[in-house]
Amino acid sequence: MTDEAEREQWYQEKIAADARALGLDDVPNVDRRGWATSTAEHEKWVADCMTDRGVPTTWNGPARGGIQYDTPPESQKQAVALVEWTCSAMYPIDPTLLQDWTDAQLRLVYDYWEQYEIPCLEARGFTVDTSTRPSKESFVAKFHTQERHRWWPVQDTLVGLDDARYADVIEACPEFPADAVLYGYDG
Template sequence: MRKLFCVFLAALLLAGCTEGNAGGGQGAIETDGAGESAAVWDPHEWEPTVTITRPSLTEDEKEQIRKEVARQLVSDPELQESLPDVPVVAYYDSFREQEKKQAECMTEAGFKAKALQTGGLSFGQYPESQQRAFQLAGYTCQMQFPFDPALARDWAPEQIGLVYDYWNEYMIPCLKAHGYTTDVSKRPSRESFVQNFFAEDGAGREWFPIDLQPYLENEGGHEDVLEACPALPPSDTLYGVPLK
């Protein structure tokens, strides 16, 4: 079974923040001075190319996906064999709100965490001896406060195409207006991007220009850019859910 994409995406966004660099050319940090239109950009004003409808799932399907997502946070082999069955406290249909709750839950469990504006979580330092406890806390919090499982599944082709259009029609021009140039030298065609996005060798995601935003958040002082030019479209556009 293919790894659920929401986990992959969160890891990718978080990696840009923890490593503290812009990461080699996906989203370049070359600046040429903010344009006069930098103050008028609003991602909610972008007109999506397609309308996404959230899929409906049976209770059994929701439960299966909930467990799959949570188990992917555990790499310890022994812990994988003894994971508890944790009941749901509440489902979230906003990734941002779910990550805030996950950070709160992890902090209460003894592992200081913060939900990042660009997506994903950052954590404070903890001893290596606490690694298993950290993974168990992450699993437990995810089981208690999961995303709506309908949103935790791989992107459909329509969503992949919508993201491609958003990057090219909104995000890249928005970043340029704020003085940041995105490298598009390896940009594939829309058709190729959609068709090969989930290729097993990862070739379909060689052009994935969202590493600038985590870099800017890690550096600090760029809230205007992060709010105006988010890495992904608003949740209601991408997932067909109400904004929180």
């Protein structure tokens, strides 16, 4: 998805699908404020936007991700859903970053884990189980299939850590290569 018309079509389809999923029948026109260049950036912008619109919202940070807000009373659920939809529509993630990884990207992720991520985790005292690690070619060939290998060294290794420790480890040992490397993304 490289051309602006494709991105815009994706955006229009996405916000329409999101409105349906939230049960919103009548949504306003929203001016997109640009493309978020990461999930973390999108979540932070949405949390700030929702808070600015009267729905106190917390962003969980880059390590855990996601946003949180109190469950509204039944009488306010549609209004809160509209605020969330509006903020998400204003600050969407660039669809280029949401496409399935290519074989080249999968090889890059595999190499990154093997050459950087695993040694980084081990240097911090973690034992990374590589006994089920597939070959690179098997990892790539099966990634988008039902037979996909479930080997995911970061998540498998860091299960059970509290949020603060998890965030520290992910900051020191990012799970994936930088978006500029993985996606060739320059904004």
